[in-house]
Amino acid sequence: MSVTGGCLCGAVRYRIDGPLSPVVACHCSQCRKASGHHVASASAPRDSIAVAGELRWFASSALARRGFCPVCGSNLFWDGQGPDMAIHAGSFDGDPGVRLVAHIFCADKGAYYEIADGLPQAPAGRSGLPEDIT
Ligand SMILES: [Zn+2]
Numbered sequence: 001m002s003v004t005g006g007c008l009c010g011a012v013r014y015r016i017d018g019p020l021s022p023v024v025a026c027h028c029s030q031c032r033k034a035s036g037h038h039v040a041s042a043s044a045p046r047d048s049i050a051v052a053g054e055l056r057w058f059a060s061s062a063l064a065r066r067g068f069c070p071v072c073g074s075n076l077f078w079d080g081q082g083p084d085m086a087i088h089a090g091s092f093d094g095d096p097g098v099r100l101v102a103h104i105f106c107a108d109k110g111a112y113y114e115i116a117d118g119l120p121q122a123p124a125g126r127s128g129l130p131e132d133i134t
């Protein structure tokens with residue numbers, strides 16, 4: 001089964017032919033600045049993601065870059081140094097078959113909202129989550 005998605009204007013499209021992880025919400029300040037709120041993303045092996053269209057990359061830290069559509073500005077990808085790349089869940093077409101399971105970098109969340117869905121929360125990275133989620 002493949003999962004497809006793309007940006008708001010349609011200039012960038014992608015297809016994922018590989019395992020997709022559950023969705024995790026990241027509340028770090030970089031995700032909040034880049035997206036306008038927190039980021040919810042799923043991960044897939046980088047070599048299972050095929051992108052069509054011109055994607056632009058922003059180096060948001062020494063360790064990661066963020067891929068976005070240069071036409072409409074939609075945030076689509078977070079690319080760290082591991083074998084997987086994160087895909088922003090809001091960009092999926094239809095139901096990707098995976099669900100939100102946890103929140104990370106909660107100590108860095110915005111002051112203007114609460115996280116009240118009952119899912120596990122880690123103050124920083126995924127290592128603070130229950131083992132069955134990481
Ligand atoms: Zn676009």
Ligand SMILES: [Zn+2]
Nearest residue numbers: 026027028031
């Ligand atoms: Zn983040």
